[in-house]
Amino acid sequence: MNEQASKPQRYFALVDCNNFYVSCERVFDLTLRGRPVVVVCNNDGCIIARSNEAKALGIPMGAPLFQYNHVIKKEKIDVRSSNYALYGDISARVMKILEESTEEIEVYSIDEAFIEMTADSKLFEEAMALRKKILQWTGIPISIGIGRTKTLAKVANRLAKKSKENVFFLKEEAEESVLAELSVENIWGIGRRLSVFLETSGVTTALDLRRSCDTWVKKNMSVTGLRTVFELRGIPCLLSDDAPSAKKSVTSSRSFGRPVVSKLELGEALASYAARAGEKIREEGMLASYLSAFVVFHPYTTGIISARWIFPEPTSNTPELIFAAKEALLPLYKEGKPCRKAGVMLEGLVSSAAKQRDLFISHSKKGDRWEKTMSILDDFNKKVGYRAIRFASEGIEKPWKTRRAKCSPRYTTRWEEVLKIKI
C-alpha cells in the first residue's frame, strides 16, 4: 500500500466576509440594515461593494457611480465613501479570531483567509460554529467554502454564499457535477482575457477545463493556467507560505479631487505620496533601491509619464524620497497640463538589516541621525495621531486631495469618533 492512502485528506477552507465593506458600515449604523447600500472607492468614483439588496437592483461591481445615479435616487440606495481605517480594524479582529481558532491560516486579502482542516465527519459543523462565533463577536457575517484545494475552496465558497447556512463542503465525489455547472469565467485565476480565449476554444465549463490536455494548457495559458487546472483536479499547487515573503514593492498613489495643473501642486502631491510610501516601508523594516514616480493626465486618453530614480544606496529616509520623486518627475512635466492622478512606487526593497553600503559614499553620522529622526517621527505620529507631523513640502491646504464626501466615522480607531448613544 502506498503511504498516501493512509494519510488523512487535508482540506482548505476559504473564509470570506460577506459584502465586507457594507457589513462593516452596518455594524455601527443600524439604519443601513436590510436596505440597499453601496460603498464607493476613493474619490467616490467606482462602486466597490454592494449589499444583497443593491445587487438585486442590478448594480454591478466596479461600475462608475455616476452611471447609476438615477437608480440610486429612485431606489433610495445609501452610498458610503470607503472608510479604510474602519475596514482595516474590523478585518484585523476577524482574522484574530480565525488565528485563535485554527492552526494554519493564510490571510489572503482584507476580507478573505484560507484555513487548513483535516478530514473528519465534522468539518461542516466546525465551519458552522466558526461562522456563528465571528458573527457574534464582530457582527460580520461570513461564508465558508471547503474543498481539496484552494481553487476548489473558492468554488465551494460561491455555493456557500448562495446556501442558507453560508457554509458549503465540496466533497470529492461531488466535484464533477459542481464543476459542470460552473462557467470558466467564474474560476479563480481565469480573468476576462483567458475566459474569452477558452470559450472560443470550446472550453466553457470548469469541468471542461479540468479535463483539458496539459500541454495545450501550458502552451496557451502558461504555468499559472496549468496550476489552476491541477487545482481543479484536486491536486494542490497553490501552497501556503510558512513565512509570507517580504513585499517587493510599495505604492502610494491617489486620484486628485480636481485636476491639478501646476508644478507646485503636483510637487506637493508627489511629496505626500513619497512620505506615505516611506512610512510604509519603515514599518516593514525595508529600504528602497529605487523609486518610480508617475502622473496620469486628464483625461485618461492623454497618457501618462513616469520616471525612475536610482538611489546611491537603499534608503527609507523621507527627505531623500521626496527629493527623488520631485527631481525625477517634475522636469518632465509641462506647467498647465491637467493631471488626474499621481503616485510614487518604491521598488527593489531590501531588509534594512542587510543594507548594502556604497563604497564610494562617505558615511558620516548624518545618515544615522536621519534614521533616528525618522523613527522618532513615526513613533510620534503613531501616538498622537495619523500623520500629525508632516513635511512642509507636502503642502498645507492640499486642495487637490481625494474626495470622500460620504465617509462614516472611524468608530474603532479614533476616540473623538467613537459611536455615541443616547439613553
Next chain:
DNA sequence: TCTGGGGTCCTAGGACCC
C-alpha cells in the same frame, strides 16, 4: 463630464557574455 488603489507572477525580447 464623471471610471480606485495596491499588489503578484509570468513571458518575451533585448543586451550582454564567452
Next chain:
DNA sequence: TCTGGGGTCCTAGGACCC
C-alpha cells in the same frame, strides 16, 4: 555572399487577484 550556439540578467508589458 557568407558570418554559431548557448547562456544569464534585466525590463516592459500582460494577465490576474481583491
